[in-house]
Amino acid sequence: MKIDKRNPALAIILRSRLRFAVLPIALLALFLGQQLFDPGIPTWVNATQAAVQPIAVCGPLLAAFAAWDATDFGRVAARKRMRLSRNGGAAAIASVWLGSASWAVLSFALWATLLLVSQVNNQPWGTITWPWLVSATCALLAQVSAGAVLGYFWPTFLAPAVAAVVLFFINGAVVLIPLLHNQTLLSAAFSQVQQVAFTINLPILWAQALWFTGIAIIGLAIALGSLSAPTKTKINVLLTGTTAAAAGLALIVTSPGGFFEYTHSGWDYVCSKITKICVHPALEKAIPQIDDALEPTLAHIERTNFSASRYEWTNRGLLGEPSSGAIAFHLDSLSPGWKRNLRLELSRDLLTAGSSSGGPCDKVNGDADPGAFAGLKSIIAAWLADAPEAALPNGAQEIGAKSRFDKLSEIDRQSWLFAHTNAICTSTLNSDDF
């Protein structure tokens, strides 16, 4: 490695192999980010997530290039030259580390900016979550630092590959093998899928940033440890990194909340005038299409005790119950086939005990309910959703029941639904009921 004697630090940064990786990795991240946009429902939360999540792939890739840079530095000839440089070993290590970090951050800034700017024309709902971008930058730095340490201590041709694969698997293992509260937030690859119903817990993102910064600084300290840097410098860097990482870890693990603040605050439903379909403001532009999609199901349940005066979009899972007297439906994006999926999910939820749909089956204990995916209930769900292929009767008796049900008129089916509500909800329906 040739070192420019006039400005060795700048020369090392400009010679970094990461400069060749900036554009290809940014392009890969753009491809990845594009896959994560939820079609038809543009929100800044989703755009931020699309900008952040590629770190799971691109972080280990950038770390591998950092490891490659460090392998050069780890060779004896280069290290001797570094030791003789005017600023000593500490400055040399810091230059290599800074070079890798600078190019990695540049790559992230490039793809994040392009992904966010590409959404401006869609007029997304909400605001960009800046702390999420900051914590993602710190996560990237932590990975690059880990890659550089590996390359420095193990300067072989395998170091880049091992850095990429091992970091990818470590990130995955931290997410997949939970031992601590909020442990997933300690992984550089963790990225929560957007849920517009909830606000993001911003303090935990700052704690994440602190944790990752600490890890990055510890990496630098480990690299310094093997060089003839002043002991005081080594200890100071190590203490700074350890303190930051410990503080971040403590804040994340002891935080009572997770990535989201699970409260429905900061937004009010927006409703259509005639059908009373009420949605989160992020879905406001899609109301006419949602109206159109739900129209067949709402027509089928009209004049039955499954109908309601209001149909509310809610999130799935926690706090997903609709307000009193309303029926809940769920929608993530307007991706191909969404209209059929929306109707089918609503129909199945309505017929399933304890599904928090707000319908008559909601009050029944759903522990023993097999749901409406197959069997007799699926015949009714398929009719409600206008999706005949979703009817999956089991055996000859149920097939006979389906053919009898198919022959009924619309009004007769509605009357039948009204009369058999209790049997449907308690899962005591049998073929003879049809």
Next chain:
Amino acid sequence: MLLRFKVSGFLPLASISLVLIIIGAAFQTLTIVIPPSRVLLVPLPVFAALPAAVLVGYIGANEPKILARTAVRNLSLRRLLEQCLATVIIICTALLVANLQPQGNLIAGLRDFIGLWGLAGVARAIMPAKSAWFLPFALFATSVVAGTNGQSIAWWAWLVAPNDNQSALAAAGIAAVIGAIAVAADPTRPKH
């Protein structure tokens, strides 16, 4: 011949790959759920295929360039033969020591192993020899992170497709053939 094997790193690289694939085969019923809501089930042999394929792709990658300039015989062809030999040994051993499960997880792992090895060969042809890991890793990680929307698997994410997916099998085969051609041709070989 033994010297050649030593220079190319055949024994250590092939042995580690073999161990990885055998571990994958031994725990082939173990599937890993990729969170959060973009649900994907990836069997362990598929994860083992990535490092194993990259290591096999590295056979011969670290040999001095002077060898290619001075060798009487075509080293690229030898490198291809060594990598193919390692691949065959690994696949046969995995099939011998592990029973094939009805889920076919081992089949998916071996399919990916062959495909990723091909990608490593392509990466070596278009990038510096030590970058053989780049393409396999980039495609694997991208497939795991964004290869599915929870309902279907993207056409390019064949690495995480079920074992009975014919398109995925074809993609792996094509990648292997192109990779083999790339290793044999070796456009980065120094001119005599």
